[in-house]
Amino acid sequence: MTRIRGRLSDRLLSWRMLGGARQTFVDIFTRGRKNGMVVTGFTIILVVTLLAVLSPWLPVAKPTALSPDLLQAPSSSHWFGTDQLGRDVFSRVLWGARISLVVATLAIVFSLLIGVVMGLTAGYFGGTVDYVIAGTIDLFWTFPAFLLALAFAAALGPSLTNVIIAISISYWAGFARLMRGQALSVRERLFVEASRALGANNRRIMFTHVLPNCIAPLIVWASVGVADAITIESSLSFLGAGTQPPTPSWGYMLHSGLDALHEAPWISTFPGVVLLITVLGFNLLGDGLRDVLDPRMKGLRL
């Protein structure tokens, strides 16, 4: 019994060692505050997220509510105007943000999970396992995520869940590649060899040295990844392979505004602007975090 407890506490201790990752979050908070890009990006994301979360309680029309005011230009009653069916574009943009953010975040969380597991497995086992996984990663990595997502979405049929699945299976390779590359390079670092000399096994090295040292680049990539996923989601909807009407989605709104481009440019302009700002926000956050977390890039603005 004591033996088991001893081993259990060993394991707990080893998990506590993951605290090495805490340092990353401390870095993000203390140094990120001083970085203009991080602050701007974070603010944009915060505002968009708040609006999206609160949209059901905001005093705007329901996004699916039809009205007789067809193709109205922006005014005080319809800030972003109305579309061909008389729906309020502002409300639809807000509700669209919910869809975009949920889809993108979930897709990136799943990609991250697949990627980390695959990358770490390849790095952990090496040899044949690594060869096979690395080959698969490379294929998915070289193949454009958008096209892959399109193919999967087409095969699965258009729906919200399917879009999330499609993006996840198309996007994981980036994370896996990053994770594997980091695992391979961290493994070569001397502190890992020192740890091995102390008697640490692969499992310990992977979870206490390799993984915590990969957290920073993973966070950077995840931030940029959400931006990519938002773009992919809206592109899929734009092509009719994503979320289906009447669900409000930025991509679909842009597409439907295409027919009325001459007479009512606001229908596609406003969702486009909001989409651009949101994507920009995540990209800024990602870029800023990279500067903050990668000391090599310090001083260099990119």
Place this chain on the structure above:
Amino acid sequence: MIPSNEPFSGRKAILDIRGLRVQFFLSEGTVTALDGIDLTIYEKETLGIVGETGCGKSMTAFSILRLVPRPGRITAGSIRFKGNELLKLTNDQMRSVRGKMISMIFQDPATSLDPVFTVGSQLGEVISLHQGIYDQAKLSAKVLQMLNLVKISDPKNAMKQYPHELSGGMKQRVMIALALSCSPALLIADEPTTALDVTIQAQILNLLKDLARKTGSSMMLITHNLGVVAETCDRVCIMYAGRIVEDAETFELFARPLHPYTMGLLSAFPKLGEKKDELAVIRGTVPNLMIPFPGCAFVDRCDRANELCMSKKPTRVEVSPGHFVSCHLYRLGDEKQSVR
């Protein structure tokens, strides 16, 4: 400021640096990398510059070529080369000095040669630039001659090779060929042997000595290895934290080191064939150059520091002819005063 060093009045100074100050303006603060350097190099002599990492010895070399990396800047002082003020030249004039009159050899030959050009084309580029040789046949003959001069094995083949195909020693020979291709009056060698193996080190050092003698150029040899200095140099400057703390002729300096730092350095160096249980150490570490300090930079590592050392920077005094030291323990012309 002290006028030019006169005890060597028979010899002509080729390079004369006075009060050189280089500062780095970082977002965290200002680092004074060089703090009032005075040094002179005479014709046909080899001057050694010795110091530990970060003492500013490489920065001195980069300042002479006016290649101080950003965000660093030369903020004060003068550098006269054969009587001309280098700091007042235009960029174009300065370019014609670089490589042609003052040339430099870098520490790590592996990273100091352009990896995507062949050895021959890199060498040819410099030769045609400074000597105006554009004819391909003549140029490659000249390149071959230079490669032969630095004793590269199979120079014909080496011309067509890329740097990564050569061994470290061979790369450093190419670097020397590059530096000497226009027979410069002053050769600056920045740790030319540090990245090399011991036996290769000896070969390269011998080659450098030979070639400097043959071409009659002066040499400034930057190193952290006191052995290299003892074997190669006519005079030595010891640098610490951006200042020259002591300079003298080599024999004089090794026989009668005056500055506590020089003494510490000499005894901390493990010598072959000298068995001792413990090496004498200089305690502590180098100070942070970002924090301005009114006194001597060595004060917190010095066993003989006094009140004055804390409050005032020592000035350079000539203790005996040609032997200069910057330390409060010594007053002008009065060596006996200090207890060794």
Place this chain on the structure above:
Amino acid sequence: MADLISYIIRKIILAIPVVVLATLIVFLMLYLTGDPVAQLRSPHSSVEDIQKIREKYGFDQPIIVQYGRFLVNLVHGDLGSSVAQGTTGTSVSSLIVEKLPRTLELMAIGLTISYSLGIPLGVFSALRQNTWKDRSVMVFTLVAYAMPAFWLGILLMLLFSVYLHVLPTEGTVGGFKSLILPAMTLGLGNAALTTRMMRSSMLEVARQDYITQLRSRGLPERDVIFKHAMKNAILPVITVIGLDIGWFVGGAVIVETVFAWPGIGMLITDSITGSDFPTVQGCILVLAFFVILGNLVADILYAFADPRVRLG
């Protein structure tokens, strides 16, 4: 030279399993919804049609046999036949052959735009590091990269066709003029990526010892920058040419749809809306081949540009 040839041969051989893996993934897509026949029949096909499909693909046989059959058909250029209304029965490969040149044309111009804009801009930005010029280039790249291709297309269309009336909106009727907007839309995002990559690569190279070494020889600044620094800085850009081609393939689908450009991308969109899965599958497979080919070309280009890689 022998090294170079061996390197190229090795890269080609290494591409083979990737191609096989790609075909396998595309093949398995049929099974994503459980019933492969559901993917292959059109909404209008009769019971006999379905039976025909079953027989043709041998869905009653073990999956490995089906895949073998799929591969054999593939080698013979048989990608199945379309099930969309209007083109039912037409072979997918003939549809693709008809549309492919249009896409390649678009991609070629797009690639040209993206490199001829991105590389100089990146170098310029690096040379003016931390000045307002550099900052504005960086803001431009951030926006251009964040801009979804379809919205950029719409904006360009609005500006040049709707308001300025200088370029045609859609289709191919305007000849080369019709190509300008789609190619720009396609190239701009990647130009932004190339700019940023070239910029950081230039800054990285500028820090290298050999640049200082070259300056210490008195080389004119333009030689240092444009001959030595650029040749080194462009290497990382070459490594991602393969990825760029992937980006263009993906982008082409959207751009062609926006501008009604009759290439493969539009074929895919039409097939998706028309539930014509065999065509989608065929198109994806062909595009995958192009991506793999693009990567191969990038690898070979890199071997020519960097003398160090040939050794491996």
Place this chain on the structure above:
Amino acid sequence: MSADATQESTESPLVEIVKLEKLFPVKKGVFSRVVAHVHAMDGIDLSIKKGETLGLVGESGCGKTTVGRSLLMLIPPTGGYTFFETPKSVVDNFKALVRVRDSIRPGKMSASDALRVADALSALFGSGECDIADDKKKHLCTDADKIRKSASRFAGTGELDMHEGDIRKIIESAILEVAKKYCINYKDKTRLKALRARMQIVFQDPYSSLDPRFTVEKIVGEGFRIHGPPKSMVGDRATVEREKIRQIIEQVGLSESHLTRLPHEFSGGQKQRIALARALALEPDFIVLDEPTSALDVSVQAQALNLLKMLQKRFGLTYLFISHDLSVVEHMSDRIAVMYLGKIIELAPADEFLSNALHPYTQALIASIPMPDPKLRKTRKGIEGEVPSPINPPKGCRFHPRCPYVQEGCKNIEPPLVDVGNGHLVACHLQKVPELPPEIKSPRPSPETSPFGPRRVQSPGPDV
């Protein structure tokens, strides 16, 4: 790790490596076939006595780092045997057996050879020292007797009635049994892990040898996570660990207040102290010091070297000191081994090393060191040429292409490492070259007609 262990037990070796070998494959061509091997370490024999410092010098690529790492199984060796704390008799008999095996030419085993095999086997397994399973031991002893009988029966004719292959099989199984019991590189994971606590390493590069995301306390205490709390102390686990970490960190010259800091807050010398503290935390007996001061400045290097010496005295540690810097090695070591292209070419007590260097390479190495005294300024002799590639090392003596005294025999026959007395070993056909190295281009012809010049010792003496 007790201080009094130093004096009396200097005779029994703590670490003994026998014919250790590491070949790295070189892959080339379209299919990445293995076309050659890098001979990083080619049959190294070394014995390190308890409490001593063995210095290992050589130029880059000579394999000195590989020796240190494969000794600790950080890189598994491709051949050979590493003993740790094995009774002297076992190791000696084992080495004798290996030597007998290697001296017999394939297909040419004579009765006297077989007799020697039998003797070696009985010597190894006859005594009680060799601690392997009794049934196996008995079995091998019977085999030895069988060989002996067969050999003595035919001693006159010189032929054997036992198949040579069978005898070799017996030898191999005997070697394997001993290796499995004693050798580090034949141990399974759990037994290896237990040993790891007793053998530690300090690396050259202080920047990459500490995990940037660990505090000093975690770095030093990492060993306890793996091996449990320090054994020399009793009490509550957390308290004991804290106390031990505090003690160690003070012993290496840092203070308790440093424990909560991260590596980037320290200078190179301090980082190296932290790395040393990590190695010491598990109270090891043996530490491999892989260029521990090469990245440090002279003044800091002196501090580090003094610290290493002080700790050695205090804890009775045994060091393998690897460096390219002969002056540092000479300062630190009791005995010095010189490596060249994967081979040990000379091994001498430190006090004899400078005055009586026998191998031309060692002499060149010494001559190449610049002396920090202008009065000793000399026309440097050194040697010409560069170290050949370890992928296809030169035949015969590996140094012959650069050797100023090279003779015909050197080009074909590899010189063995032989004892020339006083524990001084050298692998050179000349063995005794002229006292002062002459100018490079004019090798002094040897006075005798023997192809290998004068010899001091004729027969191979006992090993290390």
